[in-house]
Amino acid sequence: MEHQPVTLTPPLRRAGTLRVMVVDDQPMQRLVVHRALTRLGHQVCEAASGEEALARMEHEAVDLVVSDWIMQGMDGLALCRALRARPGARYVYFILMSSRDKREDMIEGLAAGADDFLRKPVDFDELAVRLHAGQRLLELQAGLEERNRELQAAYQQIQRDVDAAGAFQKSLLPQETFDDGRTRFAWLFLPSRFVSGDALNCFGFDAQRVAFYNFDVAGHGVASAMVAMIVTQMLSPQFSGGIVQAARSASAASPAAVVQSLNARLLEAGIGTSYLTCVFGLLDQRNGSLRLVRAGHTLPVVVLPDGRVHEVAEDGDLPVGLFDDVAYHDIELTLPPGARLCCYTDGVTECEDLQGEPYGLERLKTFLSRTAACPAQDTVREFEAEIRRWAGGDSAELRDDISMLLIEHVGAGAASTVVEVTRA
Amino acid sequence: MEHQPVTLTPPLRRAGTLRVMVVDDQPMQRLVVHRALTRLGHQVCEAASGEEALARMEHEAVDLVVSDWIMQGMDGLALCRALRARPGARYVYFILMSSRDKREDMIEGLAAGADDFLRKPVDFDELAVRLHAGQRLLELQAGLEERNRELQAAYQQIQRDVDAAGAFQKSLLPQETFDDGRTRFAWLFLPSRFVSGDALNCFGFDAQRVAFYNFDVAGHGVASAMVAMIVTQMLSPQFSGGIVQAARSASAASPAAVVQSLNARLLEAGIGTSYLTCVFGLLDQRNGSLRLVRAGHTLPVVVLPDGRVHEVAEDGDLPVGLFDDVAYHDIELTLPPGARLCCYTDGVTECEDLQGEPYGLERLKTFLSRTAACPAQDTVREFEAEIRRWAGGDSAELRDDISMLLIEHVGAGAASTVVEVTRA
Numbered sequence: 001m002e003h004q005p006v007t008l009t010p011p012l013r014r015a016g017t018l019r020v021m022v023v024d025d026q027p028m029q030r031l032v033v034h035r036a037l038t039r040l041g042h043q044v045c046e047a048a049s050g051e052e053a054l055a056r057m058e059h060e061a062v063d064l065v066v067s068d069w070i071m072q073g074m075d076g077l078a079l080c081r082a083l084r085a086r087p088g089a090r091y092v093y094f095i096l097m098s099s100r101d102k103r104e105d106m107i108e109g110l111a112a113g114a115d116d117f118l119r120k121p122v123d124f125d126e127l128a129v130r131l132h133a134g135q136r137l138l139e140l141q142a143g144l145e146e147r148n149r150e151l152q153a154a155y156q157q158i159q160r161d162v163d164a165a166g167a168f169q170k171s172l173l174p175q176e177t178f179d180d181g182r183t184r185f186a187w188l189f190l191p192s193r194f195v196s197g198d199a200l201n202c203f204g205f206d207a208q209r210v211a212f213y214n215f216d217v218a219g220h221g222v223a224s225a226m227v228a229m230i231v232t233q234m235l236s237p238q239f240s241g242g243i244v245q246a247a248r249s250a251s252a253a254s255p256a257a258v259v260q261s262l263n264a265r266l267l268e269a270g271i272g273t274s275y276l277t278c279v280f281g282l283l284d285q286r287n288g289s290l291r292l293v294r295a296g297h298t299l300p301v302v303v304l305p306d307g308r309v310h311e312v313a314e315d316g317d318l319p320v321g322l323f324d325d326v327a328y329h330d331i332e333l334t335l336p337p338g339a340r341l342c343c344y345t346d347g348v349t350e351c352e353d354l355q356g357e358p359y360g361l362e363r364l365k366t367f368l369s370r371t372a373a374c375p376a377q378d379t380v381r382e383f384e385a386e387i388r389r390w391a392g393g394d395s396a397e398l399r400d401d402i403s404m405l406l407i408e409h410v411g412a413g414a415a416s417t418v419v420e421v422t423r424a
Numbered sequence: 425m426e427h428q429p430v431t432l433t434p435p436l437r438r439a440g441t442l443r444v445m446v447v448d449d450q451p452m453q454r455l456v457v458h459r460a461l462t463r464l465g466h467q468v469c470e471a472a473s474g475e476e477a478l479a480r481m482e483h484e485a486v487d488l489v490v491s492d493w494i495m496q497g498m499d500g501l502a503l504c505r506a507l508r509a510r511p512g513a514r515y516v517y518f519i520l521m522s523s524r525d526k527r528e529d530m531i532e533g534l535a536a537g538a539d540d541f542l543r544k545p546v547d548f549d550e551l552a553v554r555l556h557a558g559q560r561l562l563e564l565q566a567g568l569e570e571r572n573r574e575l576q577a578a579y580q581q582i583q584r585d586v587d588a589a590g591a592f593q594k595s596l597l598p599q600e601t602f603d604d605g606r607t608r609f610a611w612l613f614l615p616s617r618f619v620s621g622d623a624l625n626c627f628g629f630d631a632q633r634v635a636f637y638n639f640d641v642a643g644h645g646v647a648s649a650m651v652a653m654i655v656t657q658m659l660s661p662q663f664s665g666g667i668v669q670a671a672r673s674a675s676a677a678s679p680a681a682v683v684q685s686l687n688a689r690l691l692e693a694g695i696g697t698s699y700l701t702c703v704f705g706l707l708d709q710r711n712g713s714l715r716l717v718r719a720g721h722t723l724p725v726v727v728l729p730d731g732r733v734h735e736v737a738e739d740g741d742l743p744v745g746l747f748d749d750v751a752y753h754d755i756e757l758t759l760p761p762g763a764r765l766c767c768y769t770d771g772v773t774e775c776e777d778l779q780g781e782p783y784g785l786e787r788l789k790t791f792l793s794r795t796a797a798c799p800a801q802d803t804v805r806e807f808e809a810e811i812r813r814w815a816g817g818d819s820a821e822l823r824d825d826i827s828m829l830l831i832e833h834v835g836a837g838a839a840s841t842v843v844e845v846t847r848a
Contacts, residue, residue: 091564110553113560116540129534136537137561140515144568151575158582165646171696195646222589222619222646226653233654238692242666268662272595 018042018135021060023053023067023079024097033066033097036124040131050074054082062092064134066118066127069098069109077112084113091141093134097122162194162222169225172232174201177377182285183210184340184408186376188384190347191401197224198345198403203237206248208284211237211258214343214405215278216297218319227274234265255280255293256328259320263328266321275321279313279343281407288335288409293328295320298346299361305338307369311361312341337411340376342368347400354392363390376406442466442559445484447477447491447503448521457490457521460548464555474498478506486516487562488555490542493522493533501536508537515565517558521546586618586646593649596656598625601801606709607634608764608832610800612808614771615825621648622769622827627661630672632708635661635682638829639702640721640769642743651698658689679704679717680752683744687719687752690745699745703737703767705831712759712833717752719744722770723785729762731793735785736765761835764800766792771824778816787814800830 020042024030030046037044045060047053051074053065065083069076080094096109099120106117115137116130170189178185185202197217205211213235217224235258237244243261247253259280266275279300281292292312294300296319302310313331335341344364351359367386371379387402388394444466448454454470461468469484471477475498477491489507493500504518520533523544530541539561540554594613602609609626621641629635637659641648659682661668667685671677683704690699703724705716716736718724720743726734737755759765768788775783791810795803811826812818 091561107550107553110557115557115561126531129531133534133539137515137539141565141568144565144572148568148571148575151572151579155575155579155582158579158586161645161647162582162586165650168647168650168696168698172694221585223585223592226589226592226650229650230654230657233657233693236693238694239689265663269657269660270596270662272592274592 016041016135018063018131018138019061020044020064020066020131021047021053021057021062023047023050023065023071023076025049025068025071029068033122033127036122036127037066037131040128042131050076050079050082053079057083057092061090063138064093064095064131066095066097068120069096069100077109077114080109080112080114090145091138093138095130095134159194165222165225166191166194166196169195169229172229174203178202180285182410183283184376184410185210185212185405186380187403187405188380189403190384190387190398191225192220192347192398195222195225196401196403197221197228198347198401199228199232200343200403200405201232201235201237202405202407205237205244205253205282208286209282210285210407211244211280211282212343212405212407213278213280214297214345214403215276215320216345216347216401216403217274217276219274220400224274227271227276230269230271231262231266231276234262253282254330255282255291256330259293259295259317259328260326263320263326264324267324271321275319277319277345281341281343283335283341283407283409285409288337288339288411289332290335290341290409291330291332292341293317293330295328298344298349301342301365301368302333302335303340303342303368303372304336305372307372309365309369311365335409335411337409340372340406340408342404342406344404345400345402347398347402348387348404350400351387351391351398351402353390359387359390376408380404380406440465440559442487442555442562443485444468444488444490444555445471445477445481445486447471447474447489447495447500449473449492449495453492457546457551460546460551461490461555464552466555474500474503474506477503481507481516485514488517488519488558490519490521490551492544493520493524501533501538504533504536504538514569515562517562519554519558583618589646589649590615590618590620593619593653596653598627602626604709606834607707608800608834609634609636609829610804611827611829612804613827614808614811614822615649616644616771616822619646619649620825620827621645621652622771622825623652623656624767624827624829625656625659625661626829626831629661629668629677629706632710633677633706634709634831635668635704635706636767636829636831637702637704638721638767638769638827639700639744640771640825640827641698641700643698644824648698651695651700654693654695655686655690655700658686677706678754679706679715680754683717683719683741683752684750687744687747687750691748695745699743701743701769705765705767707759707765707831707833709833712761712763712835714757714759714765714833715754716757716765717741717754719752722768722773725766725785725789725792726757726759727764727766727792727796728760729796731796733789733793735789759833759835761833764796764830764832766828766830768828769824769826771822771826772811772828774824775811775815775822775826777814778820783811783814800832804828804830 020037022030022033025048034044067076067079076096083092094114095116095118096114097118097120187200197220200214202212217227234243247258277296279294279297283290294313294316299311300313302312317328318326349361444461446454446457449472458468491500491503500520507516518538519540519542520538521542521544611624621644624638626636641651671682701720703718703721707714718737718740723735724737726736741752742750773785815822
């Protein structure tokens with residue numbers, strides 16, 4: 001459980017030492033400037049030509065260049081232009097030495113990217129002052145760059161941490177798809193950033209029925225994700241003595257009983273002001289009869305094989321985890337063969353395009369109608385592309401967690417309408 | 425569940441426009457330079473004196489100053505010095521205009537903090553080129569500053585998010601202290617950064633006994649905190665049908681049975697490669713008899729009222745959540761009146777000082793011995809100060825989560841040694 005602490009210490013480099021490269025094709029000139037710079041406390045290296053300077057700076061870190069203007073081959077101006085043209089390279093402060101000090105020459109030098117000029121023969125006081133001016137700018141930049149690196153490192157560390165939590169959370173999701181010949185189950189789970197306050201599952205409840213749920217914890221971010229994971233554990237079908245196991249062994253197992261227990265359990269657990277909206281359902285695989293509770297959650301939609309869509313459970317109950325003694329109600333309906341139920345969180349319908357328009361229920365129904373004949377898994381995959389496109393493309397961040405599940409009653413036979421929608 | 429996405433877009437300001445202040449006490453000179461700058465596309469303002477320039481720059485954002493050297497009152501050099509002396513202010517590029525262009529003058533100007541010089545009368549080509557050089561540096565800086573702001577914002581957003589999760593996690597901790605006249609309980613919980621993979625609790629188990637635990641999830645950060653919170657829920661005493669309730673109703677309730685169930689539960693839950701070390705114990709409040717399991721956890725210590733300390737449960741079991749069918753064993757001992765048991769995570773003993781030396785068990789024992797006569801709550805409070813001092817002071821980050829609990833058997837009577845330490 002250890003980790004490396006990130007230090008956000010003050011950034012400015014204050015060593016007062018520059019790494020200076022002296023470029024001159026005359027050895028004596030180099031030596032003179034080299035000595036003067038060394039006396040000023042700087043680290044000095046030399047290059048005998050523009051070409052050599054450019055080549056060495058591929059490997060050597062240099063803060064500042066003092067270069068003669070007139071040289072054989074690549075002259076000081078050409079060297080300066082070549083340095084300025086290196087993409088992504090650090091800024092190098094460039095001082096041109098020249099016996100030319102006419103206005104036109106200086107303009108030419110500045111246009112090439114030089115920062116300053118030194119008249120030859122070099123006056124050491126002037127050299128010192130010009131270096132000082134360059135150093136001030138370099139230090140300002142170095143400080144900003146250092147601060148950038150620190151912030152980047154701090155951000156990346158915490159991001160990696162939360163990413164790992166997101167991967168952990170994803171590892172607890174159900175198998176990507178599910179098809180036992182009687183029921184097909186496909187789902188989509190898109191956290192808005194790293195972790196999600198949404199959750200969903202589908203699992204065998206008993207010999208005849210599958211259970212499924214989709215919930216959405218209020219709030220967002222890591223705290224909501226923590227609650228989502230706690231609730232996922234509470235609803236775990238493996239947990240002997242848990243909510244689902246208790247419901248299984250009850251004589252009249254019902255979604256209402258499960259949601260009622262979950263409500264009590266959340267209030268018992270005292271997890272602060274957290275609450276959630278959910279759909280919990282049980283589907284009888286023999287005949288498509290379905291009972292579900294909608295607790296503050298978005299409106300589920302039934303999609304028939306011919307593309308007709310029905311909203312169900314319009315008459316929903318209160319969210320879970322807010323109030324003691326809430327009564328939850330089973331809503332009963334029957335899925336004809338080939339029909340599918342779609343549950344989703346409000347991250348879907350409230351997902352805004354770049355103009356701020358929400359995706360909305362109508363668009364969702366149109367999409368589900370259009371894809372009614374596709375395999376459930378393809379529908380979900382296509383919906384991911386659709387909603388990402390809506391939000392502004394793959395690189396656009398989602399403002400809210402998105403999740404969706406499709407439960408399809410494969411069945412046999414011919415019925416083609418939702419048989420019944422009643423509140424039990 | 426919404427949040428504002430953070431954009432990490434490319435930073436560089438490329439508008440090509442500078443906010444330039446022209447400082448000159450001669451109106452005609454100002455006008456000429458002002459027009460030239462406006463033609464170059466810059467935003468220009470004027471000041472008729474150094475004093476006015478300085479005052480206006482308290483409120484107006486200026487990127488670059490073109491100032492005459494010789495002015496009544498505060499001259500260009502003094503203005504430059506005053507600008508450079510402003511603490512924390514943005515860098516302003518400073519060009520001195522002067523008919524003086526002797527070497528000594530330039531040295532004086534650079535020493536005052538000027539970046540460049542313009543000879544008077546001003547040549548507009550030269551002005552354009554010098555502005556261009558200044559602009560290049562200012563843009564480089566502005567880009568770095570912008571990137572800094574973006575990183576800072578992104579870091580703060582994710583930090584706030586994880587901070588909120590930490591606050592949520594803390595809200596689930598037990599009451600700060602506990603004293604029912606028969607048992608005293610005090611604890612310490614210091615997350616290394618935002619959230620913790622440690623947890624602890626103490627609660628009434630039945631009429632005679634209190635239960636307590638301290639665990640430490642392997643790994644660190646948000647994912648470990650999520651597991652810690654899931655396990656805390658699993659061990660919740662309120663959870664009817666949960667592990668603790670099941671143990672309560674068993675005829676021979678034992679810590680070993682609880683830890684065994686927890687192990688099975690963690691493996692069932694399939695929460696990846698997560699595992700934890702823990703101590704789980706039951707203390708009989710009538711006579712101080714204590715049963716506990718030590719599963720891979722650090723060595724608990726018993727502290728007698730006279731300051732003698734004993735390590736207990738040297739012979740521990742395997743961590744929880746790693747292997748099926750592990751047998752866990754109760755260790756039995758009896759606390760004499762006034763004796764306390766101390767459990768803690770390895771963040772305590774492995775906490776390093778600035779030289780890298782771990783705090784270690786011996787120091788902990790010495791501390792506990794020295795504070796044996798203090799109220800448990802004071803001991804814990806003092807220990808927080810002690811371990812923070814050790815880690816380098818209040819501002820030093822802890823490399824690992826730290827938690828500790830003290831369970832004191834108040835009792836009556838006179839026994840003064842640990843009666844028995846056996847492995848059941």
